[in-house]
Amino acid sequence: MTGLPLDGVRVIDLTGVWAGPFGTLLLADLGAEVIRVEPRQVFQPSGRGGSPRPTKAQIANMRLYSQYPNMEPGDRPWNRSAFTNPQIRNKLSLTLDIRRPEGRRIFERLLKLSDVLFANTVTDTVEGLKITYEDLKAIKEDIIVLHAPGMGLTGPYRNYRLHGATLEAATGFTALRGYADVHPSQNASTYVGDFAAGSQGAFAVLAALHYRNLTGRGQGIDLSQGENALHYLGPAILDYTANGRIQQPQGNHDPRAAPQGCYPCKGGDQREGFGSWVAISVFSDDQWGGLCRALGNPAWAQEERFSDSWGRGQHHDELDRLLGEWTAQHDQYAVMHLLQAQGVPAGPVLSVKDAFADPHLRDRGFFESVTQEDCGTHLYPGMLFKLSKTPLSIRTPPVRLGEHNEYVYKELLGLTAEEYVELEREGHIGMDYPPHLR
Amino acid sequence: MAPQALSDVRVIDLTHYVAGPYCTKLLADYGADVIKVERPGTGDPARHIGPFYQDEPHPEKSLLFLHLNTNKRGITLNLKSKTGRRLLLGLVKDADLVVESFAPRVLPSLGLSYETLASVNPRVALVSISNFGQTGPYRDFKASEVVLYAMGGEMYSCGLPDREPVALGPHWIQFQVGSVAAVAAMGAFYGARYQGLGQQVDISMMEVQAGGTERRNQVLVGYQYSGMVEPRMAGTGGGYPSQMYPCQDGYFFMIGGIPKWDRFAELMQSEELKDPKWKNPAAQRDPDLQAEFEAIYLTWLAEHTRVECWQAAQALGITCAPLNTVEDLLKDAHFKEREYWVELEHPATGKLTYPGAPFKMTETPWRARRAAPLLGEHNGEIYGSLGLAKEEMVRLREMGVI
Numbered sequence: 001m002t003g004l005p006l007d008g009v010r011v012i013d014l015t016g017v018w019a020g021p022f023g024t025l026l027l028a029d030l031g032a033e034v035i036r037v038e039p040r041q042v043f044q045p046s047g048r049g050g051s052p053r054p055t056k057a058q059i060a061n062m063r064l065y066s067q068y069p070n071m072e073p074g075d076r077p078w079n080r081s082a083f084t085n086p087q088i089r090n091k092l093s094l095t096l097d098i099r100r101p102e103g104r105r106i107f108e109r110l111l112k113l114s115d116v117l118f119a120n121t122v123t124d125t126v127e128g129l130k131i132t133y134e135d136l137k138a139i140k141e142d143i144i145v146l147h148a149p150g151m152g153l154t155g156p157y158r159n160y161r162l163h164g165a166t167l168e169a170a171t172g173f174t175a176l177r178g179y180a181d182v183h184p185s186q187n188a189s190t191y192v193g194d195f196a197a198g199s200q201g202a203f204a205v206l207a208a209l210h211y212r213n214l215t216g217r218g219q220g221i222d223l224s225q226g227e228n229a230l231h232y233l234g235p236a237i238l239d240y241t242a243n244g245r246i247q248q249p250q251g252n253h254d255p256r257a258a259p260q261g262c263y264p265c266k267g268g269d270q271r272e273g274f275g276s277w278v279a280i281s282v283f284s285d286d287q288w289g290g291l292c293r294a295l296g297n298p299a300w301a302q303e304e305r306f307s308d309s310w311g312r313g314q315h316h317d318e319l320d321r322l323l324g325e326w327t328a329q330h331d332q333y334a335v336m337h338l339l340q341a342q343g344v345p346a347g348p349v350l351s352v353k354d355a356f357a358d359p360h361l362r363d364r365g366f367f368e369s370v371t372q373e374d375c376g377t378h379l380y381p382g383m384l385f386k387l388s389k390t391p392l393s394i395r396t397p398p399v400r401l402g403e404h405n406e407y408v409y410k411e412l413l414g415l416t417a418e419e420y421v422e423l424e425r426e427g428h429i430g431m432d433y434p435p436h437l438r
Numbered sequence: 439m440a441p442q443a444l445s446d447v448r449v450i451d452l453t454h455y456v457a458g459p460y461c462t463k464l465l466a467d468y469g470a471d472v473i474k475v476e477r478p479g480t481g482d483p484a485r486h487i488g489p490f491y492q493d494e495p496h497p498e499k500s501l502l503f504l505h506l507n508t509n510k511r512g513i514t515l516n517l518k519s520k521t522g523r524r525l526l527l528g529l530v531k532d533a534d535l536v537v538e539s540f541a542p543r544v545l546p547s548l549g550l551s552y553e554t555l556a557s558v559n560p561r562v563a564l565v566s567i568s569n570f571g572q573t574g575p576y577r578d579f580k581a582s583e584v585v586l587y588a589m590g591g592e593m594y595s596c597g598l599p600d601r602e603p604v605a606l607g608p609h610w611i612q613f614q615v616g617s618v619a620a621v622a623a624m625g626a627f628y629g630a631r632y633q634g635l636g637q638q639v640d641i642s643m644m645e646v647q648a649g650g651t652e653r654r655n656q657v658l659v660g661y662q663y664s665g666m667v668e669p670r671m672a673g674t675g676g677g678y679p680s681q682m683y684p685c686q687d688g689y690f691f692m693i694g695g696i697p698k699w700d701r702f703a704e705l706m707q708s709e710e711l712k713d714p715k716w717k718n719p720a721a722q723r724d725p726d727l728q729a730e731f732e733a734i735y736l737t738w739l740a741e742h743t744r745v746e747c748w749q750a751a752q753a754l755g756i757t758c759a760p761l762n763t764v765e766d767l768l769k770d771a772h773f774k775e776r777e778y779w780v781e782l783e784h785p786a787t788g789k790l791t792y793p794g795a796p797f798k799m800t801e802t803p804w805r806a807r808r809a810a811p812l813l814g815e816h817n818g819e820i821y822g823s824l825g826l827a828k829e830e831m832v833r834l835r836e837m838g839v840i
Contacts, residue, residue, distance in 0.1 A: 005629030022651040026618070030625040045697070061723070064595075065656035067664035082660035087651065133800065152798075155772045160752045166759035169682070169691045170748075175763045177607040179597070185682035185689040185761055188596060188672055192610060195652040199617040200464075204797045206624035207443040207468050211802050213632065214446070223797035227778050230793045231460075232613040233764060234505035239489040240764045241791040242501060247489075247764070252584055252605050256487065260584060262593070262602040273599035273669025279589075281582035336579075345580040349588040349603050352661035355648065358589075360576040366645055378662040384649040385622040386571070388552070389637040390629060 004031025004390050009209065011116040012037055012107075013091065014098075014131070017046045017163060018191060019225060020120030020148060021087035022198025027116075027205060028090035029383060029392050035114075035408060036088065037107065038401060039097040041427045043437050048401065049081030052433040064352070069375050078401050078433060079374035085398035086381060089370070092404040096428050098129065103428055108139050109413050115212075116205050120148040120197070120225075123158040133220025142218040144208045148197050152224030162225070164191030171226045172233055180251040196232060197225040257281045258312035259291075259319040262349060263327040265335060269351070277349035278327055278335045285309065290342030295326055372397035402431040442469025443802035447627065449535045450526070451475060451510065452517075454482040456609045457643065458539035458567050459506040460616025461623060464796070465535075466509035467804050473529065473820060474507060474811060478514040478838055481813040482507075491787040497813060498786035502609075504810045505792065508782065512811025513820050517548050519839050526550065527558050528824050534627050537619070539567040542577050552638040563626035564638045567619050571642030581643070586611050590647030592654040597670045614650065615643045677722035678731060682761055685739040689761035690747045696722065701754040708734050784809035814840070 001007060009032040013024045028034040038044070043052045050066060051058075059071050066083045074080050098107040111117065117136060119126065126132055126147055133145040147153055150162030168174050168190060178187040204221045212218055230237065236247045252261040260281040268276025282288050285308065292301040300322050305311045312319060327335050332348035339346035350358060356367060356379060367379040375398070383392045409415045409429070423429050447470040451462040459474075459482070466472040476482050484503040491499040516522040527550075530536060536555060538545060545551060545566070552564045566572055569581035584605045587593045591611060597604040622639045630636050647654055661667065672681055680694025696702045703711035711734060715721055722731075739747065744760035751758045760766075767773060768791070780794040795804030817840055821831055834840045 005625045005633065007633075018651045018656075026621050030621075030628075058719075064660040064664070064666055064668040065653050067660035067666055069663040071664045071666070080663075082656055082663050086655035086659045146797075148797075151772060152776060155776045157752075157772045160748075161755060161757040162759060163693070163757055165693060166691060166757055169761050170759035172762050172764045172767055173607065175761055177605070177610075179601060179604055182598065182601075185684070185691075186598070186672055188598070188670065190592075190596060190606060191652050192606065192614075195614055195650050196617060198651055199614070199621055200796055202621045203464060203617070203624055204799070206621065206628060207802070208799065210447075210624070210628065210631070211441075211443040215441075217801055219799055219801035221797050221799050224776070224778075227773070227776070227794070228796040230767070230778075231796050232610050233607070234793055235489060235502045235608065236764050237768070237793055238501035238505055238790060240768060242491050242787065243489065243493060245489070250608070252602070254583070254608070257582065260582065262584065262588065262604070264602065269667065271669070273671065274667070275602075277588070277594075277603055279582075279584045279587070279593070281585055283582070287580075340576075340579045343580060345582045345585045347579070347581065347585040347589040349593050350590075351594045351667065352657050353667060355658060356662075360570060360574045361645070361648065363574040364571055364642070364645070366648065375663070378659070380662070381649045381655045381658050382645075384618050384646050385642075386640040387622075387626060387629075387637055388640070389635055 002031035002395070004392065006030040006032035009033065009116065010114040011035065011118055012110060012114050014117065014119040014121070016044055016120065018087065018194040019197040020118060020201070021084070022194060023148070023201030024091065024118050025087050025089070026199060026202035026384070034091040035110070035404070036091055036093045036399065037096050037098065038093060039099070040095040040402065040430050040433055041097055043433060046083070048078035048084050050083065052078055052437045074374060076374050076400070076432065079372070079398070085375070088398045089380070089394045090396055091399045092408065093399040093401055094404055094408045095402040095430055102423065102426060106413065106423070110408070111136060111143065112140050113412060114140070114143070115209065116144045116146065118146045118201065118205065122149045122161055123153050126153070137218065142212055142216055144205060144212060144218045144221070146201055146205055146221040146223060148201050148223040148225055150224070151226050153222045164194040165189035167193040167225055167229070171229055172236070173229065176233065176236060176247055176249055178249045178251070180249055180253065184249055192232065193225050193229040196229040197223060200228050252279070253316060254281070255313070257283045258309060258316045259323050261320050263320070263324045265327050265330060265332040267331045276332050278332045279347055279349060280323065280339060281345040282312070287344050288312065290344045291339065294338040294342045294344065298326070368394045370394050370397045372400070374400060400431065402429065405429050440801065440803055442805060443799065444468045444470040447471070447535065448533045449473065449537060450529050450533045452536065452538035452540065453567065454539060455484050456502070456506060456612035457615040457619060458537055459484065460613050461565070461567070461619035462510065462537050463506050463508060464617070464620040465623065469802065469805070472510040473816070474510045474512045475515050475526065476512060476813060478516055478814070478840060481514070485813070496786065504784060504787070504790070507810035508792070509807050510811055511816040511820065512814065513817050514814040514840050516839050517550065519837070521834065521837070522839050523549055525821070525824065527554070530555050530562060531558050533559065533562055534630065535563050535565060535623055537565040537567070537623060542566070542568050542572045556636055559636070561630045561634060561636045563623070563630045563636055565619060565623045565626060565641065566638060567615065567641045568643070570644050572640045583609060583611055586643050587647070590644035591652060592657060595657070595668055595670050598672060599670050603670065611643065611647060614652070615641065615646045618646045618650070677719065678728055679735060683736060683739055685747050686741065686743045688744045690739055690744055690758070691761060692751065692756065692758040694722070698754070698756055701756055705751055705754055705756065706734055706738050710734060780806045782806050782809045785812065
């Protein structure tokens with residue numbers, strides 16, 4: 001019993017990589033009992049890190065988002081991956097291979113006790129696993145089933161494999177961002193679609209749960225990650241359908257603000273690819289006046305050509321250069337405080353290191369210290385929002401593989417000790433991947 | 439007609455710009471009765487932000503506003519007037535949710551704090567969306583899309599190594615926040631409806647990003663675990679190809695460190711790539727082998743269009759994509775077959791094509807019931823439902839209250 005809004009809601013979590021786990025994370029944070037169902041005799045790609053047993057040398061080559069505590073694999077690397085762990089707090093883990101007949105039988109028993117099934121695998125896998133809404137409805141009449149494949153459950157691309165970086169290219173995001181003077185094909189990858197699909201999936205489930213409470217009816221949800229993310233491009237889409245315009249990347253500029261940009265600061269890590277930076281926006285004459293005061297009214301700021309927003313927009317590159325010369329003499333936080341004191345939007349570009357030291361995030365208690373048996377104690381990013389009367393928090397640490405086998409098999413499903421041992425013997429139950437999986 | 443999931447949910451929408459309106463758009467698009475409250479005269483500032491229909495700046499022709507406010511009813515109300523405040527509390531009486539995106543000082547200063555709302559309706563949930571949250575040292579700081587991304591998101595590693603960090607596309611952070619706010623709103627609503635507990639939700643745009651999976655939560659944990667920091671870099675990393683390369687009619691993208699190498703070799707129809715030396719993931723990072731790899735890959739790309747590359751590689755189960763523009767998507771057969779695009783009629787623009795359902799529900803569909811409201815379009819019916827006579831509404835208009 002969590003006492004939280006979703007107390008009593010049980011979710012079967014068949015998600016992988018980032019989009020799906022982010023969706024079930026939001027449900028788990030709100031108090032749902034989210035049970036990750038994970039096979040242990042096969043390693044799901046990007047399920048718990050990139051591979052079950054990376055070597056220390058492999059870890060040394062990994063990106064920051066895939067790192068391990070002390071850059072060591074440890075005894076159970078699958079419980080230690082930064083790729084996975086931020087998204088599996090407040091969840092339970094059950095090991096079960098639903099592809100095998102006895103696994104399927106257990107899965108169906110669990111389904112009958114559940115409210116929601118959430119998956120984000122590609123459509124042919126959904127069909128192969130027999131976890132379509134129709135399949136599952138036949139087992140539990142009022143189940144809510146959400147599938148979030150890259151391009152949806154129908155249509156020519158229903159079996160196309162896409163992840164964050166490829167999804168954003170296919171759906172028009174990459175072509176709309178980046179420096180105005182660099183071709184979008186050179187953009188570094190971002191993962192907007194994962195974020196969008198995850199949060200939208202949680203919203204969809206909540207809407208369906210409410211409807212089920214009113215009517216007793218479950219339903220199936222087809223969340224195309226591509227179509228969902230396209231809402232973020234709404235203005236660009238309408239600019240095309242209404243005006244025939246294909247919008248281009250604008251870098252750090254915005255037609256309504258000048259100066260606006262990301263400017264160098266002193267201090268911090270000044271190696272290439274790092275640096276210390278501050279973002280600043282000036283939308284109005286008032287804010288321009290504030291900026292000038294913060295800078296001590298330098299002579300260039302008094303020039304006629306900068307006196308209104310039209311002129312500032314016309315000479316934006318020149319303004320960027322002049323403002324950058326000033327910011328480069330100051331620390332990023334000093335710039336923020338000087339400008340904010342004059343009512344000008346400004347803030348440091350926070351590196352991962354800076355973020356943990358940021359006074360505001362600390363004051364609000366955003367990071368939470370969590371101890372997980374296989375990782376030790378670390379600070380983790382916390383809740384995405386605060387509820388005043390039923391505070392949300394990291395109630396349980398990033399879940400270890402198979403950590404809740406006893407609870408689910410014995411307490412929830414009521415398996416006998418004999419049945420449990422039998423499933424263990426068949427390889428379903430355990431807290432390790434077998435040694436042959438590397 | 440099939441019912442909608444949120445048809446019995448009533449929302450008073452005090453939001454403006456992007457994040458709040460996107461949150462309430464989602465609620466409205468799935469059936470909620472959303473009453474958008476705008477300032478008399480000028481309305482939501484998003485009405486004055488482009489792009490505009492036929493490039494004509496006009497409060498009823500902002501395409502940003504039209505996109506964000508579908509399926510809502512709109513009224514005007516001056517919350518600074520005593521009568522305005524009283525009328526709002528009248529609306530709150532029957533509401534499930536109040537969603538607002540004022541600076542944190544504003545609602546209390548108008549005499550509309552959560553406690554006041556709860557005094558007329560104890561089961562109402564107040565969803566407050568702000569730059570930095572309702573508490574803390576930055577509470578009253580000003581922000582913009584780029585400032586929010588800088589402070590909350592993973593801007594630091596976004597961009598090229600020899601350049602400054604660079605923003606995402608227009609308003610994207612605010613859309614992310616709106617999407618999470620819809621989850622938070624539904625969570626609070628769910629608690630209010632089924633546990634009888636009204637409360638306030640505090641959403642900080644900075645924290646939504648810092649806790650979110652646009653890689654920010656992963657890199658924050660990655661740093662905690664390893665102490666490692668990472669520079670800005672092009673592509674995806676993880677071995678070549680790792681970036682987009684030109685093909686016959688545009689650009690094509692395959693994730694670096696190709697995990698399905700055999701299929702890739704088959705796609706290239708290349709005997710050389712079947713050599714076992716390539717199977718070692720380290721080989722796919724070996725700069726000495728890159729020229730050999732590119733000679734094969736770039737030749738193949740040059741012989742095929744984006745669509746051919748995409749279809750052929752996807753047929754083998756390889757994760758990949760073409761670099762598409764919005765125009766490509768509007769013409770694409772997939773979205774047409776799924777009936778994604780919808781047409782909506784609006785008095786100031788006529789019929790326009792909009793993005794449709796973000797997800798499809800079998801029982802309770804997404805629906806385009808009406809285009810965004812004109813400023814004050816529903817004053818008559820909504821104030822009428824509060825029992826105001828026509829003459830009273832005229833008087834309130836004269837006073838600038840509505």
